[in-house]
Amino acid sequence: MSTTLFDEDLLETIAAEPGRPLMFANATVYTLDPVIGDLTGADLLLGGEEVVGVGTGLYTAAEDDGAVVVDCTGLTVVPGVVEDGTVAGLRRRPSDRVGTLAPGNPATFAVISGRPSGAPALERVVWRPEQAAAIVIDGEIALFNGRRLTEPRSEPGTRRSPADSPYLGMWVDETGLIHQELTADGRYDEARGGRPHAYQGSFWIEGDRIVYRDDLGFWAYGRFTDDVLHHAGYVFHRR
Template sequence: MNPTLFDEDLLKTIAAEPRRPLLFVNATVHTLDPVIGHLTGADLLLGTREIVGVGTGLHTAAEDDGAVVVDCTGLTIVPGVVENGTVAGLRRRPSDRVGTLAPGNPATFAVISGALDLEHVIWRPEQAAAIVVDGEIALVDGRRLAPTPIEPASASPADSPYLGLWIDETGFIHQELAADGRYDEARGGRPHAYQGSFWIEGDRIVYRDDLGFWAYGSFRDDVLHHAGYVFHRR
């Protein structure tokens, strides 16, 4: 277990600015997703309640995104998936099945040392370095930080209407979605900051960056929402 995963200063920062993205870096990530697979030295980026991106290279945009960085060197991140959708006793609604650690899914997972496995954490969550439920840090080194939540009772790119240049509201990010299924993103005047492939199905877009990480976004009323940014077409 890494005793400095969440020191008091880091926890205070997260509590004071709950809307800042959380970025877990340098971890071994078992996504359980058949496409993304098992990742080493990877990063996991959270929005508020969902996973925004997973893979290598995400930490290079931490400053751009204003993310709070959590160093997980030597630790493993696993999905919080057990029977009936319960996560180490921290969830109550059986219908909430967490699923894999893929972009767009709920940010619910355990951070564990190499000596622990998921089954062990399910029954002894206090032995995990941390447990995150829906993007909220629920438990750190056996100390519960959040109460148990109680819930109330693609088409091919060439055919997509969303191709073209998208620019965020500040003008900092320019993202070009091309008909060949490739995207090219400039940041702060820095060309080709990120490049990779994308897939669009309905109003959802999934990115696979050439650096190795995955991310996603959604289109609503001809506006692209991606990684906490709002883009308009130009």
């Protein structure tokens, strides 16, 4: 087993044996999974299009797995979301751009230099693909050192327009602190603690999932269950 540096030779190594698992080792990994949390000195193992494992100590089994190991010391791995799906070949549906780096989920993430601190700083970097060392889409490196390696892809099917959604209207969290209005033009307006227009932006709804793109530049998402909205740790009910 050998460890490959994160440089142009990595692409040749992967191309030589495309069927081998790929492991990003010794990275800071922001999984965005509430159970797994943020990890330091961690390994991310891919098996085809999915994340197979994430955590510390996976490197010791890399030889048994036959994995190509990529040394990511000093690099950070985060779920790979960019605003424009045409930039790096990301899927075009907004809800497909948001996920967690948990086993079984799509291996779609960004690798960025250094270790940004704080969610806002991290989000500002992730949403700008030109600042990423690499973007991996479904286990395939789509952008590397600012160079796009894959063509933009589109997916069949149509997205429901906000006007067709049954979830439009005012949603209030259980404490009464947050009032969030979803309107037919695909915009949301959120008041917090009596402060109007605390957050505003666009949203997309597909099935029971809602994705927010705030005008400040960050993304968030939630899920509807039995006419209850779960978002950012809050529970919302209709008003």
